[in-house]
Amino acid sequence: MEINYLAILVCGILAMIVGFVWYGPLFGKKWLEVVGATALDLEKRKEMQKKAMPLYVTQFILVLFQVWVLAYFLQSAASSFISALWIWAGFVIPTVAGSCMWNNDSSKVKWTKFFIEGGYYLVLFVIFGLVLGMWQ
Numbered sequence: 001m002e003i004n005y006l007a008i009l010v011c012g013i014l015a016m017i018v019g020f021v022w023y024g025p026l027f028g029k030k031w032l033e034v035v036g037a038t039a040l041d042l043e044k045r046k047e048m049q050k051k052a053m054p055l056y057v058t059q060f061i062l063v064l065f066q067v068w069v070l071a072y073f074l075q076s077a078a079s080s081f082i083s084a085l086w087i088w089a090g091f092v093i094p095t096v097a098g099s100c101m102w103n104n105d106s107s108k109v110k111w112t113k114f115f116i117e118g119g120y121y122l123v124l125f126v127i128f129g130l131v132l133g134m135w136q
Helices: 005-026 028-034 042-074 080-101 107-134
Strands: none
Touching (some): 005 107, 042 107
16 A cells, blocks of 8 residues: 655645635635624734644644545545545535534524535545545
8 A cells, every 4th residue: 555645745735725715815704704703903813823823733734634544545446536525525524514503603604604614625625536546
């Protein structure tokens, strides 16, 4: 069993880039609205950004682990892309749905969170499947 660690690293970097774009320019304002965040003043934002680096590092390490596990399962798969989609549909989406549904948010907020988060993970797993499939 041989896993391409460069492909895993590339997937990790791409996940951080997609997350920056997804929760920034693409859906950032809507995401802040549905999670109840308010516009912060410049000083508070700078302080938050200073404290966020350990969270980014932790998230990066967790994504590397996630892709490593995915690569392990995709090694014997005929199509990494299709297998990644099935794993997204069978494991990621039920988890995202559960975290979005079981709270006191309105139905509109629940569905908005679900589609933003589910869409983000769909894009990630498509990328993961394609990158891992190309470098198998």
